[in-house]
Amino acid sequence: MTATTTTARLLLLPGDGIGPEVMAEARRVLTAAGDRFGITFDCDERLIGGAAIDAYGVPLRDEEIDAARNADAILLGAVGGPKWSDPNAPVRPEQGLLKIRKALGLYANLRPVATLDALAAASPVKKEIVRGTDLVVVRELTGGLYFGRPSRQWHDRRGRVAIDTLIYREHEIARVARLAFDLAKQRKGKVTSVDKANVLSSSRLWRQLVTEIAADYPEVTLDHMLVDAATMHLIRNPRGFDVIVTENMFGDILTDEASVLAGSLGVLPSASLGDADADGRRRGLYEPIHGSAPDIAGQSKANPIGMILSAAMMLRTSLGRDDAATAIEVAVSNVLAAGTRTGDIAGDGPVLSTTQMGEAIAAAVATPRPAATAR
Numbered sequence: 001m002t003a004t005t006t007t008a009r010l011l012l013l014p015g016d017g018i019g020p021e022v023m024a025e026a027r028r029v030l031t032a033a034g035d036r037f038g039i040t041f042d043c044d045e046r047l048i049g050g051a052a053i054d055a056y057g058v059p060l061r062d063e064e065i066d067a068a069r070n071a072d073a074i075l076l077g078a079v080g081g082p083k084w085s086d087p088n089a090p091v092r093p094e095q096g097l098l099k100i101r102k103a104l105g106l107y108a109n110l111r112p113v114a115t116l117d118a119l120a121a122a123s124p125v126k127k128e129i130v131r132g133t134d135l136v137v138v139r140e141l142t143g144g145l146y147f148g149r150p151s152r153q154w155h156d157r158r159g160r161v162a163i164d165t166l167i168y169r170e171h172e173i174a175r176v177a178r179l180a181f182d183l184a185k186q187r188k189g190k191v192t193s194v195d196k197a198n199v200l201s202s203s204r205l206w207r208q209l210v211t212e213i214a215a216d217y218p219e220v221t222l223d224h225m226l227v228d229a230a231t232m233h234l235i236r237n238p239r240g241f242d243v244i245v246t247e248n249m250f251g252d253i254l255t256d257e258a259s260v261l262a263g264s265l266g267v268l269p270s271a272s273l274g275d276a277d278a279d280g281r282r283r284g285l286y287e288p289i290h291g292s293a294p295d296i297a298g299q300s301k302a303n304p305i306g307m308i309l310s311a312a313m314m315l316r317t318s319l320g321r322d323d324a325a326t327a328i329e330v331a332v333s334n335v336l337a338a339g340t341r342t343g344d345i346a347g348d349g350p351v352l353s354t355t356q357m358g359e360a361i362a363a364a365v366a367t368p369r370p371a372a373t374a375r
Contacts, residue, residue, distance in 0.1 A: 006038055007040045007041075008039060008040070008041050008072045008073065008319050009042045009071045010041055010042065010071055010314075011046065011067050011068050011071040011073075011074045012043050012044065012074075013047070013048040013049075013064070013075070013077065014045065014051075014077040015050075015051065015078050016050040016051055016079050016080055016093060016292045017078055017080070017291070017292025017294040018078065018293045018294075018302035018354075019049075019076075019077020019078045019292055020077060021297070021302050021304070021354050022077060022288065022304040022306070023075065023077045023307060025307065025308060025355065025361075026304065026311045027041075027043065028358045028359065028362045029308050029311060029328060029358060029362045029365060030311055032362040032363075032365040032366045033324040033328055033365050034324075036365060037321065037323055037324045037327070039319075039324060044067055044071070046063075046067060048060050048064065048076070048096045048097075048100070049078075049084075049096050049097075049292075050079060050083060050084040050093045052096060053084060053091055057091070058091060058096075059091055059092065059093050059095045059096030060096035060099050065099070065100065068285075069103075069104070072318060073283070073284055073285075074285040075286050075287070075310065075314065076097075076286065077292075077307065078290060078292040079096060080092075080093040080094060080291065080292050081093075081292050081297075082294060098146075101141055101142055104274055104283060104285065105142075105274040106142070106274050107141050107175060107176060107273075107274060108139070108272070108273045109139040109140075109251065109255075109273075110136055110139075110270060110271045110313075111136065111255045111269075111270045112135070112268070112269065112313075113133060113134075113135050113258045113259070113262055113268060114133065114134045115130045115238075115261055115263070116262075116267075117131065118333070118336040119263040119264070119267065119336060122264060122347065123261055123263045124260055125238075125260060125261060130238060130261045130262075132239050133239055133261050133262075134242075135238065135242060135244060135258070136183060136243050137251060137254055137258060138176060138179060138180040138183065138243060138244065138246075138251075139246060139247075139250075139252065139254075139255060140173070140176045140245075140246070140247050141176075141248060142248075143168050143169070144166055144167070144168060144248035145164050145166045145248065145249045146248050148164060148166055150165055151164045166202050168202045168205060168206065168247065173209045174209055174213060175275070177209065177210045177245055178213060179273070180193075180243050181216075181220050184217075184242060184243040185217065185219060185220060187242055188242040189219055189220050189221060190220065190222075190242035191221070191243045191244075192222075192223045192225055192243070192244045193207065193210045193223070193225070193245050194225050194226070194227050194230045194244055194254065195207050195225075195226065195246065196226060196227050196228075196250075197224070197226070198226060203247075207224055210224075210245070211224075227246070227250045227253075227254070230244070230254060231253075231254065231257060234257055234258055234261075235260075235261075238261050255270075255289065256289075259289060263345055264303060264344045265288075265290040265291075265306070265344075266288070266290055266303025266304075266305060266344045266345070267303060267309070267345070268289045268290075268306050268309070269286065269287075269288055269306050269307075269309035269312070269313050270287055270288070270289050271285070271313045271314070272285040272287075273317070281318060282317060282318060283318060284314060284317055284318045286311065286313050286314040286318075287307075288306025288307045290306055300353040300355055301343050302342070302354045303342040303344050303345065303354070304342075304354050304357055305332055305357070305361075308358070309328070309329065311328065312325040312326075312332075313325070315328070327365050327368060328365055330364075330368070331361050334364050334369065335361050340352060340357065340360050342354065342357050
């Protein structure tokens, strides 16, 4: 595929809960962008998570992995819900996510957090602190504590025991660190590596390798920060960060914390990426960072912006269509600046449904106008 992609093969995995609702609005916006910029989207929609367990007995079939390998990019809704929440169940929705990440070699999760002026008041953090925040967390995605073995429970003479194993190998750290430095070169030129090197051997290896790799990027400034300090500075001075790179569990926690800066989980996108191809483009799986929200599923209350902005990330990163991606991002900014809101960000103002928000953004994509102030 080239930078002038006109046909894109997409695998759509709506998932559970509100996933199908927000996916429908992402498709609506992609159609508007495709009409404007001459892109045809060949969409193959399939099941993952709880919906797949109900239909097939497994959270993700091998057939869907094959479809993902044949796609140019994958859009994912969210998985899980009370129906499948038994921690002792032999199959769980989340296993589908782990399977597709491993199968496609998606080792890095990128979560941008940019506070729009229009939503600064929606954050529980003071406006003067969050305004101007523009950072990206790069989280290692396929190693660390979540994948280490052994991981099990048992009984001994003194009671119940559990073990999880935290292991990182040099190549796992090096590849995600290089991605973070490459990203920082395109941004403000600063990487903050987050670890727990004062306690963990894995973090000491992490810090050592990141420092070594930094020597290949003299134009990028590197800071090291312990994870407990990072959680504090992320709220006290979020504008001090540019690119944060960290291991799997720390990234999982920090990205959820960072979401409050933007005012709502519902507006934040993410990308899970593998190695770049010869054109510098990366295969990716794109999804909003929010969960399946089963309590509001089927009620058209969900905010589709995170899913829509994930589609914009997909256009830019995996399809090479910066023009269409920028148009979607400008449309979201303009719609929010005009006061259009779903319930999670409405405050005391009028509330739009999921469908109405998607329609408003699609209309803004189709009828371009200058961008409102974004930050």
